[in-house]
Amino acid sequence: MQGRVSDECSNSAHNQSRVIRSAGTASKALQALTSAAIVLPGLMLSPAQADDGGRINFQFSRYQEGKRDLFGTPNNFDPIRADVLHGNGLFPLTDRAKFSFSYTQDTWSGATPITTSPLAANPYQSILANTPSGTTVVGASPLIFPRGLLLDRNLNPLGRNPDGTLAQDTRSVLVLASASPETRHQANFGLGYEWDEAAINASAGFSLENDYRSSFGNLGGRLDFNQKLTTVKFGAGYTSSNISAILDHDSSPYLTKTAFAKQIENRGGSEILHGERQDWSANLGLTQVLNKHALIDANFGYTHSQGFLENPYKAMTVIFVDPDILNNGQTTPVPGDVRALLEQRPGQRNQFAFNTKYIQHINFFDAALHLDYKFTADDWGIKTHTFDASWVQPLPFGWMFTPRIRYYSQDSASFYNPYLISQQNFSRQAFDSLGREVWVDSLNPNNEYFRDANFNLVDGAGNPVNEATLLVEPKTVAFDPGQLPNNFSSDHRLAGFGALSGGFTLNKQLAKGIALEAGFEYYTRASAFKLGGGGGNGFADFDYYVANAALKLNLESMSLTKPAGGMHHGHHHGHTEAHGSTDHRHRHTQPAGLMYAHMLDKPGQFMVGYRFMYSHQDGKMHHGTRAVSDQVVVNQGCTDENLCRFTPSYMNMRMHMLDLMYAPTRWLNLMVMPTFMDMDMNLRELDGRPPRAPGVHEHTGIVGHSTGVIGDTLMAALLKLYGKRGHRLHASLGLSAPSGKTDIELRRVARADGGAIHFGMQLGSGTWDFVPSLTYTGEHDRWSWGMQVSGIKRMEKQNDSGYRLGDAFQATAWSGLDLSRWLTASVRGVYTAQDHIHGDFNMFNARTGPMDFPRSYGGQFWNIGVGVNVNVPGGRFAGNHLGFEWLQPVHTDVNGFQLVPKGALAASWSYTF
């Protein structure tokens, strides 16, 4: 969101400077300067001020953490990785009103700390594997309820030396747990309106995760004073979030959750922790031009949060020490009962932030130096300081290079501790007021009993009770939470630490309003970097890097480069010149779900596009053309020795493709399509499945799984074979590069590997694939039509994971009718055949249902598609094409046992220039 706001600013600034540079005559220069002056400095600050024809940005970034230091414990945990896909756009509705949107999708996986424990408590259990050379340790499994910790009389943990003797060991260690991939989607929509010396904008959006849903709204604006030398900015926002955290099956039985008992729901064998939170925020900012070469920007922010502010996946390790043993006058070690309690943060938080940025133009280099300092404080006791410096250096040929360095330091929250020690028993025997041990019937815990001198069971009145009819056990009393602090957290993000990071951004302005951006940052967190002394939590130190790449389109600059006359006919280019005909046109009327069907006509032309595809499967399992009962799937879907236990209940796939096309000549188009995808599915238990083996963990299907985000990359050359009035034929020779992963695994559960996730949830084919197609299109008057045959041939026997997807063939024919000059409706039929998967995973795969068997992939699919195409012929959005198509399955014949598709949506946008 913030990126979008500032984004518009810099580009409009850039436009202005371009205008200035290109002004040829004195009067033009004066005009340009005056127009620059009119919009300065506000244009650098606010979205509504952006004075151009709109913009679209696509960005991919990867966040990758390094491995955590576990003090010699074999660390087989994959560190955290997050892949982020981001797109945003700004479209002018009128000269003064703008519409904006942004979409962000992050998929993350890896190991994250759930608590911190004394190293001496041995919070990891070795994972052993049999190898030809004997049993070896291949990793470690976390224990949040480790046994056998001893402490000295000053309550320092005692570790064991190699010779078996005990010695004080005060080191702490993070207890890591790994996660299967999870995906978040965030969308945001905004409207802005501007006046000559003011602007206002409003936006709203939502963020969706399996376990965390937020919606938010904001209102902001800008006022210019003092001939625009001074700008005041203001904003207010509200966010409401709902938390439904599914507590980890593995760790939940060992977690103490009594403080949140009322918020925990039991559903389908899973425990779900519910919470709500609200955040209110307000900003006030000032930008002041200091002189011809310098300006200063200062901002103040306040955020009030209340509700469930905990991280539902973090626990505090509490070591309970029996006070009777501790105070028994001896000097021998004391046993510590190590428990993990869900963390408890205060129910509200008030945060204040102030930052100021000084920007100085350096004439000699034509560069700008940016110096930024930020101070924040909150009522949790955290004060932070951030120093940030960057040097923005324009270079010849449209390059811009920005090195950057940052230092950050924060104090610890008042309730942060690596772990706590409490001088009481976690649970102890209950006594009544007479000092007698209390016993209860475990079936009726309210009925209390006692023992007489002969250990016979008696009731409260001393009458004998027949113990054989009851299930008695000692009554226990839980620890007193009042003896613990009100708030506690061992989340290392609330600890005192410092961080140093540095990186660079590289921008390249290409022709025609297209720019590329790449960036890199390396970040290292260290307890010892904290301002004014170490934070004493070096065990939580880590590092990460972030790499990103972006494509930035400035729609106005792109349209400015069009030849006169062509400006309003982005897609009406046709064969006008070639054939001297004025009514002939070749517009983008092909259905949106069709690939390789559109060619550019003019040498030097570019097309930038985006395609989105969504498909959904659910319902009953099918075998061939018929729905089958669960019992059939159990018996036939897997193997005779290993019957099926689970089956998919639904699956969603979303695909985002960038569509970049260039026409070096009239008969050849080159095309590159990076693909991003994310999928989610859930399993259900089959009726009549074989019983669960004791002690074996199985996914119960409460949350489902998701994967993302980089898919395979398509490259193609389109060759025009024939083109006469109304009839065109072209071939496409495509290659699909295996950039999508095929070895994604489910998380390890306890000491059992999750194994490779189902074939259909892997992100690519893993093989180099040949993708040819042949397309015929025709048009006459208001009608258009076409046919296409295409195929996919895997060019390798198997991918790195040991299998290859089936080859595929598709044939389709369509017809379209122009409803108006800009709107076309289409209908088409599609036949697709795909072979089953060959080979199998060469890694562990749980094989719990048909989705884990290669023969249950592929089939024959008949679909009917209905769609519309919008070609904007003129005006503000000239040159844009939008297409939508819905594909409805009419007949399906699947290989093996599969869910059948319930429908698919294709949407495409493209811009030709």
Added chain:
Amino acid sequence: MKLKQLFLFGFAGLIFLMLSGCANVAAWERGYLAKPQMAVEPNPLQHHIQLHNYFSREAAASTHSADGGGGCGCY
């Protein structure tokens, strides 16, 4: 104490800049200020990523939290 002095210096410097900077800059003198490298945030897309990462790894508040955005950042 050192930190306090640093603040005082910084604050004094800021005030000085503000005062000295209030000289009027005429419309035709603003060419340098219009350059892309002089934008308050010259690399907004990357800035967006950085903020998200710092938010999920650090406890500092934002001066732009009213711009909205959600998500746990729980990892």
